[in-house]
Amino acid sequence: MEKVYSKKVENLSESITIAISTLARELKEQGKDILSFSAGEPDFDTPKVIKDEAIKAMDSGFTKYTAVAGIPDLLKAISLKLERDNNLKYETNEIVVSSGAKHSLYNVFESLINVGDEVIIPSPYWVTYPELVTYCGGKNVFIQTTQENNFKITKEQLRNAITNKTKFLVLTTPSNPTGMVYSKEELEDIADALKDTNIWVISDEIYEKLVYDGKFISTASINSHMLERTITINGLSKSVAMTGWRMGYLATKDKNLRKLIVNLQSQSMSNINSITQKASIAALDGRAETDIENMKIAFKKRRDLACELFSKINGLKVSKPDGAFYLFINCESINKNSMQFCKDLLEREGVAVVPGIGFGMDGYFRFSFATDLDSIKKGIERIYKFCKS
Ligand SMILES: Cc1ncc(COP(=O)(O)O)c(C=O)c1O
Incomplete structure (x- = not known):
């Protein structure tokens, strides 16, 4: 039998993050002493108050199908959270809960992109965006940022990237892999560049709770035009250490788009699991706030230590990130080929x-500080030794 698979799916690449984590795991299994700073997830356990709600949900038999977009209590908790934390007014019928923010992004990309549409992505970018754009038949248009400009796009760069085929801009604030956070003024500049266009904005705010310096501003909160054109993406993976629970959501003022997304989800995966939905309410309504704050304090300590230690290594150039749990470090003067640098x-x-x-940016590597202080110290000592040799 001749086997022919979907070209669309065959063309998807394996995420480099996963490839490196897998290689590290294999070396570990062979008995090698490996310290991994490649993971994109908090090392903390999910707060107890959330787990207790999951147990309660199971014990009470809350184990059946639910509404595709999410149970009403959860949608209400998200709506209140967006108003309280982000100054955004979204009704419950403007929100869809999906299986992680990655799934929310997939739903939006699939529902907006037609073949040939252009999507503007600031580079460096989170690996999934360009893969999804290509998968959906779109064309990636990258805006190259620089370390000197804190890896942020400017109004002029954005204006120059726009064509009559531009469908949407992807913004990630705080960013993976750089940790930069757009300020209110910078978002206003972006809003200004988009003012007379039909361009949507997908604002991925999954690291929102992990901002150490300055204030986090939601893209959609800038003005009424931005609220209309922006699809806000968020989730619980990073902010509440819930990567395995798979809870993400999107909010949009466009009810037609929301309807398309609910249809797509209803024909592909239906609702996310009922137990996660119940537990997620406790993660959103303030009951986990102390746990969230404690994790943030621990992350800040790790960031400060890692930045201080890296700044002493000749040949590496590190900028202190305002948010997320990554450092994006320039290693060009040691090896311009980042893959070779990381393998060695x-x-x-x-x-x-x-x-x-x-x-999307060679000559750099990403160091995740979502691990304990001792490992960070030991790991950077080894990197110091490597860079010296
Ligand atoms: C910028 C960004 N968006 C979305 C996600 C996906 O998060 P989730 O676990 O909610 O699918 C990640 C995970 O690494 C991420 O870094």
Whole structure:
């Protein structure tokens, strides 16, 4: 039998983050002493108050199908959260809960992109965006940022990237992989560049709770035009250490778009699991606030230590990120080829970091500080040794 698979799916690449984590795991299983700084997830456990709600849901038999977009109590909790934390007014019928923010993004990309549409993505970017654009038949238009400009796009760059085929702009604030956070003024500049266009904005705000300096501003909160054109994406994976629970959501003022997304979800995966939905309410309504704050304090300590130690290594250039849990470090003067740099570092010193090329920027690597202080110290000592040799 001749086997022919979907070209669309065959063309998807494996995420470089996952590839490096897998290689590190394999070396570990062979008995090598590996320190991994490649993971994109908090090392903390999910707060107890959330787990207790999950147990309650199971014990009370809350184990059946639910409404596709999410149970009313959860949609209400999200709506209240968006108003309280982000100054955004979304009704419950303007929100859809999906299986992680990645799934929310998939739903939006699939529902907006037609073949040939252009999508503007600031680079470096989170690996999934360009893969999804290509999968949906769109064309990626990258805006290259620089470390000197804190990896942020400018109004002029955005204006120059816009054509009559531009469908949407993807903004990630705080950013994976750089940790930069757009300020109110910078978002106003972006709003200004988009003013007389029909361009949507997908604002991925999944690291919102992890901002250490300055204030987090939601893209849609800038003005009424931005509220109309922006689809706000968020979730619980990073902010409440719930990566395995798979809870993400989107909010849009466009009820037609929301309807398309609910239809797509109803024909593909239906509702996310009922137990996660019940538990997620406790993560959103303030009951987990102390846990969230404690995690943030721990992350800030790790960021400060990692930045201080990296700044002492000749040949590396690090900028202190305002948010998320990543450092995006320039290693050009040691090796411009980030893949080679990361492979050599893993093989020689047993340290796993992710090559910048995977995020669209060679000559850099991403170091995740979502791990304990001792490991961070030990790992950076090894990187120091590697860079010296
Ligand atoms: C910027 C960004 N958006 C979305 C996600 C996906 O999160 P979720 O676990 O909710 O699918 C990630 C995970 O790494 C991310 O870094």
